[in-house]
Amino acid sequence: MWRRRGWRAFARHDDEGILDDQGTLHDDTNMLTGAIIAGVVFGLYYTLVGLGLNLVFGVMRIVNLAHGDFLMLGGIAAWFLFTSLGLHPLVSAGLVVVVFVLIGLPIYYLVVPRLLRSRDSEMLSLILFFGVSQMIEAVTTIGLGSTERSLPPRLLGVGPVILFGTRLPKAWIFSAIASAVAVLLVYLYLYRTRLGTLTRAVMVSRDEALATGIDVNFVSAVAFGISLALAGVAGVFAPFILGSITPNMGVAINITAFAVIVVGTLGNPLGTLLGGIIYGVSLMLMQTYLSSWANLLPNLLLIAVLLVRPEGIFGRKVRRA
Amino acid sequence: MPDTGAEARAKLVRRVILDTSIAAVVVIGMGVARGVYSNELMLFNFVMFLALAQGLNIIYGFTGYLPFGYVGFYGAGAYGFSLVVMHLHASALVGMAAAAVAALVLAVILLPLLRLSGAYFAIASMAAAQAVYEVVANPDLENITKGPYGVSLSDVFAPAFSYYIALAILAFTLLLVVWLRNSRFGMSLQAIRDDSVSAAMAGVSVVRGRTIAWLLSALVAGLVGGVFAWHISVFYPDTAFDLNISIFATVFLLFGGATTLCGPLLGVFILYGIYNVIGIAVPQYFEFTYGALIVLLVLFLPNGLVSLLTNRGIRVP
Numbered sequence: 001m002w003r004r005r006g007w008r009a010f011a012r013h014d015d016e017g018i019l020d021d022q023g024t025l026h027d028d029t030n031m032l033t034g035a036i037i038a039g040v041v042f043g044l045y046y047t048l049v050g051l052g053l054n055l056v057f058g059v060m061r062i063v064n065l066a067h068g069d070f071l072m073l074g075g076i077a078a079w080f081l082f083t084s085l086g087l088h089p090l091v092s093a094g095l096v097v098v099v100f101v102l103i104g105l106p107i108y109y110l111v112v113p114r115l116l117r118s119r120d121s122e123m124l125s126l127i128l129f130f131g132v133s134q135m136i137e138a139v140t141t142i143g144l145g146s147t148e149r150s151l152p153p154r155l156l157g158v159g160p161v162i163l164f165g166t167r168l169p170k171a172w173i174f175s176a177i178a179s180a181v182a183v184l185l186v187y188l189y190l191y192r193t194r195l196g197t198l199t200r201a202v203m204v205s206r207d208e209a210l211a212t213g214i215d216v217n218f219v220s221a222v223a224f225g226i227s228l229a230l231a232g233v234a235g236v237f238a239p240f241i242l243g244s245i246t247p248n249m250g251v252a253i254n255i256t257a258f259a260v261i262v263v264g265t266l267g268n269p270l271g272t273l274l275g276g277i278i279y280g281v282s283l284m285l286m287q288t289y290l291s292s293w294a295n296l297l298p299n300l301l302l303i304a305v306l307l308v309r310p311e312g313i314f315g316r317k318v319r320r321a
Numbered sequence: 322m323p324d325t326g327a328e329a330r331a332k333l334v335r336r337v338i339l340d341t342s343i344a345a346v347v348v349i350g351m352g353v354a355r356g357v358y359s360n361e362l363m364l365f366n367f368v369m370f371l372a373l374a375q376g377l378n379i380i381y382g383f384t385g386y387l388p389f390g391y392v393g394f395y396g397a398g399a400y401g402f403s404l405v406v407m408h409l410h411a412s413a414l415v416g417m418a419a420a421a422v423a424a425l426v427l428a429v430i431l432l433p434l435l436r437l438s439g440a441y442f443a444i445a446s447m448a449a450a451q452a453v454y455e456v457v458a459n460p461d462l463e464n465i466t467k468g469p470y471g472v473s474l475s476d477v478f479a480p481a482f483s484y485y486i487a488l489a490i491l492a493f494t495l496l497l498v499v500w501l502r503n504s505r506f507g508m509s510l511q512a513i514r515d516d517s518v519s520a521a522m523a524g525v526s527v528v529r530g531r532t533i534a535w536l537l538s539a540l541v542a543g544l545v546g547g548v549f550a551w552h553i554s555v556f557y558p559d560t561a562f563d564l565n566i567s568i569f570a571t572v573f574l575l576f577g578g579a580t581t582l583c584g585p586l587l588g589v590f591i592l593y594g595i596y597n598v599i600g601i602a603v604p605q606y607f608e609f610t611y612g613a614l615i616v617l618l619v620l621f622l623p624n625g626l627v628s629l630l631t632n633r634g635i636r637v638p
């Protein structure tokens with residue numbers, strides 16, 4: 001249940017240009033820029049993976065430990081819509097957004113208000129959403145079995161794209177652009193709409209927002225729905241970036257998402273972009289130069305940032321860690 | 322009317338006798354069960370989870386830190402045992418000592434995590450456990466740890482002896498909890514958990530208290546991991562660092578009720594019992610059930626089964 005798949009194949013992305021017959025390196029700069037560019041591309045995707053988790057933390061001060069499982073459900077939905085109806089992933093992404101927002105609202109009202117009244121809601125949220133995560137995983141495994149599912153990459157275009165001399169599959173570029181659009185839309189929502197402004201008010205202080213007459217529960221419910229939708233969209237593109245979808249991928253995704261948002265400041269959705277890119281670039285550097293140790297990275301990055309700078313890179317000293 | 326010194330002491334002695342006899346009944350019961358019931362592996366797993374749930378109780382129940390990565394110490398113990406037995410051809414008891422040392426060393430390395438609190442501590446400890454797993458299971462270290470291909474310790478295989486050692490570890494753990502529940506040190510830990518600033522002002526050494534609880538808790542998991550390696554004798558890093566071990570222990574503890582002696586015992590006997598009836602055949606049904614159970618528990622009974630009694634003012638050992 002810890003394994004990540006599909007990334008390793010990537011480290012060999014450029015082997016014709018980099019490795020000679022003996023398998024030794026002869027073009028270090030090319031390899032370095034290659035890793036950095038691929039890192040930024042992956043980083044945009046990881047931003048999408050972490051963004052929803054961070055939005056929920058920022059607004060409700062709870063950790064949705066089932067985030068990775070909602071991502072998995074998004075991927076399963078895309079797989080199902082493609083194999084049964086032949087829907088293009090972009091169409092599926094649109095559907096997933098609508099459906100996941102609608103799923104998010106009742107889940108919020110069922111669980112979160114009661115949770116927030118408890119003695120230590122942040123801690124208990126971990127355990128509670130862990131239970132939700134187990135239920136999702138179990139139902140998915142019972143319904144679909146535990147096999148890996150993937151989508152053909154050609155759906156998002158054939159052939160490589162050459163970016164600053166690095167060849168990348170079109171599907172990656174596509175997923176990165178889609179992630180960037182999603183991040184931009186969240187920015188526009190938070191800073192250009194009325195509901196977004198109210199959301200930021202709740203982030204600053206839930207109690208004061210309540211006292212000003214803001215319908216805190218509704219604002220939070222919408223944020224929760226958006227968060228699930230973001231996870232779902234990330235799931236739609238997961239087959240192209242991570243290689244495949246399995247019912248038990250949630251835990252590994254959660255650690256990654258948590259590393260991303262802790263690096264990029266908890267509770268600051270835009271910091272997630274920086275966290276995602278730092279994470280993506282360091283992951284690609286690790287996979288290029290130390291590939292068998294690359295899976296250590298999210299864990300070590302997470303521990304290091306929590307210990308050295310728990311408030312994150314953009315953070316002010318607002319939270320007690 | 323407040324107790325006089327002598328009355329208070331008599332009351333304390335009665336409590337300790339009651340707690341100790343509960344511990345004794347459980348340990349002796351699990352020992353007798355081995356002679357009566359033939360599925361030794363299942364009984365061994367019960368003993369393991371009884372000890373793990375109590376080990377987690379030491380750190381969570383008494384200090385409020387919930388390490389999601391508790392399995393890291395268990396895995397460290399299992400590999401501490403295996404490395405010494407494989408490479409130094411040491412006896413199993415030396416291996417058990419190595420398991421304890423491995424878990425304690427890891428706990429000391431992770432001491433800075435205690436600076437974090439709540440969710441941050443839980444997640445960071447989970448990341449730490451996974452980091453240890455990634456190192457142990459790394460194919461580059463195949464010569465040392467056998468990497469992802471697993472360990473085989475047939476030389477020291479001794480199912481009966483290792484079962485009784487596991488019982489001894491369970492007894493040790495239960496006595497630790499009895500001691501914490503009835504000693505000045507245990508009280509001071511609970512004071513730190515409830516309000517660390519006030520406790521510090523009352524002269525309680527916060528850092529020392531938390532450190533000791535953390536090390537004891539890690540020691541229990543390391544010993545259990547070591548005896549697991551010994552009893553099973555063939556296993557993979559995926560089994561020794563299976564996150565489900567942390568999760569089971571956590572759910573059993575929370576279901577029964579932390580800080581008590583009976584709570585985690587009840588949690589293991591009830592939930593792990595159900596698991597053995599319905600879960601083995603189709604683990605997903607159990608996974609779904611305990612997922613739902615966790616959600617309901619957190620929402621409606623956040624202090625566990627025993628809180629049904631404690632909320633009515635009845636003291637539960």
